[in-house]
Amino acid sequence: MLNYIFKRMLSAIPFMFMVSLTVFILIQLPPGDFVDSYAAAAASSGETISPEKMADLRHQFGLDRHILIQYFYWIGGIVTGNFGYSFEWQSPVKDLVGERIGLTLILSVAAMLFTWALALPIGVYSAVKRYSIGDYFFTFVGFIGLAVPNFLLALVMMFIASKYYNQDVTGLFSPEFQSADWSLARVYDLMHHLWIPMIIMGAASSAGLIRILRANLIDQLYMPYVVTARSKGLSEVKLLIKYPVRIALNPFVSSIGWILPNLVSGAVIISIVLNLPTVGPMLYQSLMSQDIYLSGTILLVVCLLTVVGTLLSDILLVILDPRIRLEQ
Template identity: 40%
Template sequence: MAMLRFAVFRFFTMLATLLVVSVLIFIIINLPPGDYLSNQINELRATGQSSGVAKAEFLRQEYALDRPLWQQYLIWMGFAPGPHGFSGLIQGEFGWSFEFDRPVAELVGGALWLTVLVNLAAIMFVYMVALPLGVLAAARAKTWVDYTSAFLGYIGLATPNFLLALILFYYGNRYLDLPIGGLMDPRFEGEPMSFEKMKSVLIHLIIPTFVIGTSGAAAMMQRLRANLLDELGKPYVETARAKGMSETRMLVKYPLRVAFNPFVADIGTLLPAMVSGSVLVSVVLGLQTIGPVLLTALKSQDLFLSAFVLMFVALLTLIGTLISDLLLALLDPRIRFGGRSS
């Protein structure tokens, strides 16, 4: 029951936080003077294109951009009726992209699941590489195993992602016949999911997963090694050894569980950090994720598109934080729900 109460409390806290974040996103996006339509109107007036000005003014009224900022926010969220009644985010209406002249939902629909897929694959790569190497480096400290893993970690941290992408872009295609660019063969774009399409996606995921996950895996490996070495030097470890407990069982049962806590907590920030950090890699590798879309939307001040993408990243952050909090509560019995034991 305590776990259920904690989960419900964290869920509603997440919703409240998301509401506050939505306000901040909307305010920050509107901080620069003007917007896409205002800039377009100024350009059209400067060139004397009155018909284009009329169309842009119509769109401003159509999407309530001629109203005060607080009203625009309420209409965008769906808390207040706009020109078309209640049609905001909570009703599933994401707005219109003026830059691409398409509905936001249609524009980002495919990119969203590809973004999540790429970054989930990268996170799996991070944990699958960092955890065994970090534990092995700590357990075999000051040996060739430790020095080799440290050397690999430093290379991973020092190599820029875009440079690694360019290197693998060339050599992966030349020597391993890996596909160049994109997340699937062009013939599968717009087609329903099938075994052949999924196979194409998985093959195309190899290079992006390695590129995006390398620096994260290197950093996590170094932190896990340091935390585990710190735990292995504590008195309770010597006590367990003195009682005859095997090294492997002692390592897994006590110090590893404690040292692993920060990496469970990292789930809340790892996914959105990879989404935002993979924008340049997505451009270099030609990935159909939301990174390049967000970059274009921010440059052109495309209000609804950029606001939705930022809300999506914020949602990923909060969902990741919720998952990490629940896993921490299960992993570490010292954690008290609500700050007190039940």
Template identity: 30%
Template sequence: MAAYFIRRLLLIIPTFIGITIMVFIITRFVPGGPIERMIAQAQQMQSMAGGTLTGALSKEQSQPLSEEQIKELKKYYGFDKPVLISYLLWLGKVMTGDLGVSTRYYDPVWSMIKERIPISLYFGIISLFLVYSVCIPLGIAKAIKHKSSFDNLTSIIVFIGYAIPGWVVGVLLLVLLAAHWEIFPLGGMVSDNFEDLTVIAKLLDIIRHTILPLIAYMIGSFTVMTFLMKNTLMDNLSSDYVRTAIAKGLSFKKAVFKHALRNSLIPIATSFGNNVSVVLSGSFLIEKVFNINGMGLLGYESVVERDYPVVLGILVISSLLFMIGNILSDICVAIVDPRVRFE
């Protein structure tokens, strides 16, 4: 098994290079990069300065930067070198922990990401814990009480939550519970007077700011996990080994929890590791609605603003987490299913 996981860890290297070089090449050929944005800003500044409408000035306004200035900008942002050489230089910096500098805020990329990781981790870990805590018991109960009123009612509730986008739920919660009834705050992570509160008051303030975004995050996450648990458990309950155990005198409860349940957790364990990267990704729409500066909103804004160093920095972290998550999935499967032997 150790040799298998060593091979998997070594495969991270070529996979990481393949993912990053593909995105790096795309960022070099997609229009609207930092240089084009600076030219547009210079044109806007000239327009606001009130240039005349003569043909000569109009021609000059169409290209406010000289060729020497554009060459200096290309050199500064690394666009003056071939793509492969630029990628190797960028990869060398990444290996030393340098993710570059944002072309929009001119701050180090790692410091921008580091500020938002705790927020995304906070919501991601709580959401992951609550989803598994609710979906697994709910799926077991639905499988045992298949076609009952409880099964039908919970199916309706879960599908309604799955059909409504999380950000729509967030807007409705803000309008009703925050703006209309003023039970919860309108957004953000803490109140304006957070520093003046006591420790218990700070904890309660964070909880009040967490509830609405957490509901919006989780509203659509129950369906797949719940029905995966239910259907897998129903398949195992109809298997020969469970029917044989019951026929030999084993109670139905013990047949479920000692035999069928462990085999039913295998698909759940397979997808567990993949959720590691999802924990940090967040949802930019929900973060936008609740004014939360998480990783999702940072990634969305960096793509829209063509802030390529931030895009690549987030890609580095998310791709590594996703590949490590796949290895964690294999470990979880080996723990749940003793028949699995990685050779």
């Protein structure tokens, strides 16, 4: 196991290098650069920027250098902990992304735990009691969860919380805790605002996992090993937990590889609607303005989460399912 983990960590280094190069090139493929975007925004407000000023800005930001020189300047800084400078925010990327990454991970893990807590018991019930009224009900609700856009669910929940509970559900903090230092009061305020985005982001994932778990568990319930264990007098609850449910949980564990980066980068619209201080809206804005170092860093972090999540899911799959052997 340790040998496998070490090999995977070593193989991740050239992979991340290739991803960083690909991301950096793709960000700069659209015509123009940040200075052009800045000049267009200024022109829309009635301000004119001279070509000389634009040339000075490009020289100041290093945008007049070759793309490979810009890349190696950026990637060399990352090795030493310098993630570059955000042109739009006029601030180091590390300072901008630091707390947002932490809040995004907290929200992502909370949504993932909510997804598992909701999908696991419902999926098991639907498989064991298939074609029952409860199974049909959860199937119907699951299809609604898959069909309703998350941003629409966010708007509905915002309306309900505001009208019937007199609660402001936008953002992750109250105004007095927006820029405050971390304390127990700020953590409590975060938990008070966390439940609505957690439910919204976990709803669609729960609906999909319920269907997957139900189908996998139905396949396992009639396997010969289950019939043999049942004939030997093993109780139904112990039988379910020890054998078929354990095998059917593989999709839950394997979902770690994609659910973390998906929650980070795939919930941009929800974050904008709910005004969440996560990296999603910042990534969207940095791509629109071609803020290369900021957007490149965020995309690199998303890719790193994919690598880490995939490694964790592979290790947990071995622990969960003894039929899998990583060394082979």
